[in-house]
Amino acid sequence: MTTERTAGRAERAAEAEATTGRRSGQLSPEQQVLQRIERARQRAPRIRESRLTLAHGAGGKATHSLVEGLFVEAFRNPTLEALDDAAVLSVGTGRLAFTTDSYVVSPLFFPGGDIGDLAVNGTVNDLAVSGARPLYLSAGFILEEGFPVADLRRIVASMAAAAERAGVQVVTGDTKVVQRGKADGCYVNTAGVGVLERPVTLGTAQVRPGDAVVVSGPIGDHGVTIMLARGELDIAADLTSDTAALPGLVAALLDAAPGVRLLRDATRGGVATILNEVAQAARVAVVVDEAAVPVRPAVTGACELLGIDPLYVACEGRLVAVVDGAQAEAAVAALRGHPLGVGSAVIGRVTADPPGMVLLHTAFGGTRVVDMLVGDPLPRIC
Numbered sequence: 001m002t003t004e005r006t007a008g009r010a011e012r013a014a015e016a017e018a019t020t021g022r023r024s025g026q027l028s029p030e031q032q033v034l035q036r037i038e039r040a041r042q043r044a045p046r047i048r049e050s051r052l053t054l055a056h057g058a059g060g061k062a063t064h065s066l067v068e069g070l071f072v073e074a075f076r077n078p079t080l081e082a083l084d085d086a087a088v089l090s091v092g093t094g095r096l097a098f099t100t101d102s103y104v105v106s107p108l109f110f111p112g113g114d115i116g117d118l119a120v121n122g123t124v125n126d127l128a129v130s131g132a133r134p135l136y137l138s139a140g141f142i143l144e145e146g147f148p149v150a151d152l153r154r155i156v157a158s159m160a161a162a163a164e165r166a167g168v169q170v171v172t173g174d175t176k177v178v179q180r181g182k183a184d185g186c187y188v189n190t191a192g193v194g195v196l197e198r199p200v201t202l203g204t205a206q207v208r209p210g211d212a213v214v215v216s217g218p219i220g221d222h223g224v225t226i227m228l229a230r231g232e233l234d235i236a237a238d239l240t241s242d243t244a245a246l247p248g249l250v251a252a253l254l255d256a257a258p259g260v261r262l263l264r265d266a267t268r269g270g271v272a273t274i275l276n277e278v279a280q281a282a283r284v285a286v287v288v289d290e291a292a293v294p295v296r297p298a299v300t301g302a303c304e305l306l307g308i309d310p311l312y313v314a315c316e317g318r319l320v321a322v323v324d325g326a327q328a329e330a331a332v333a334a335l336r337g338h339p340l341g342v343g344s345a346v347i348g349r350v351t352a353d354p355p356g357m358v359l360l361h362t363a364f365g366g367t368r369v370v371d372m373l374v375g376d377p378l379p380r381i382c
Helices: 013-024 029-042 061-075 115-128 149-166 221-229 247-256 270-282 297-306 325-336
Strands: 087-091 094-103 133-144 169-178 186-195 212-215 260-265 285-289 319-323 345-351 358-361 367-369
Touching (some): 094 115, 115 186, 115 247, 115 260, 133 149, 212 325, 221 297, 247 325, 260 270, 270 285, 270 319, 319 325
Parallel strands (some): 285 358
Antiparallel strands (some): 212 319, 260 319, 358 367
């Protein structure tokens, strides 16, 4: 999109269609671009490749095509079709949240954490952002022949400590050992169950124009930490993963701002992918102020050298919240009052037009479209 003299010009593209389009039958160049993007997005997702690539696990467009074009199609049911971080299930007179995730991070040990606490925190966070209080986890291990027992002991100890911090118990599990060279050392799967005790309904169906978009702290720490820990790049930075369990932070936010519409933890695909999911599912626009997005200087510098936008880089201890605009200040104050939310900020707002789009007001005064992640710039980060 070309640079705009007026920052809101792209947001008013739909209005331009309603006026200029009706009078002259012509659309502005901006509206034509948005219209083409929207037509492409409305096509039914399908897998075009004959074989899977790393991009199919990155959380972006390829992942969505795989999930919606294959798995949702095969297992179709209303609960699955919501595609939330956790499934919300009615059991008797109560509600439970249920989720599962697998972890293949490389390297297994990195500054600020390891595959063990990452597995616990990731599943706990999927439950927390659904509004549930996490209770129980399962742990499944796929281990490679020859994997050091000392490393496995370290991973399990890390998982136990993370579970204790999060207030959950690992109550069941499974172990498989495969031939040498078949599992890259250790893969971990965790599933989790939590109980919804609050009378709250979170999801894209609740999002509406006028809402505020909030992040709970600096973004991109985890993904860049993992990339630098691999030692493949001659880049040094004082960074650690932000991996952490978020139930306490979520509880503080929900207590202070009952107008929370939606919560997501910004893992694969980063903040940009979450906002695209929200915009497309809720048929709204999300307008982000680049200058308001919290990013550590070390992350910014590393991303510039790698040619990566921090908005697409994974976090493992940050959440994205869509909140009633009137409660944005209360939400941010509550988040900043918690140790894991000190760097929280309002980064944007929800508008009616153009529906399904995420727009970024850049630091240079222009506006550009922020699309869903394409490809996999940082594979194996969780």
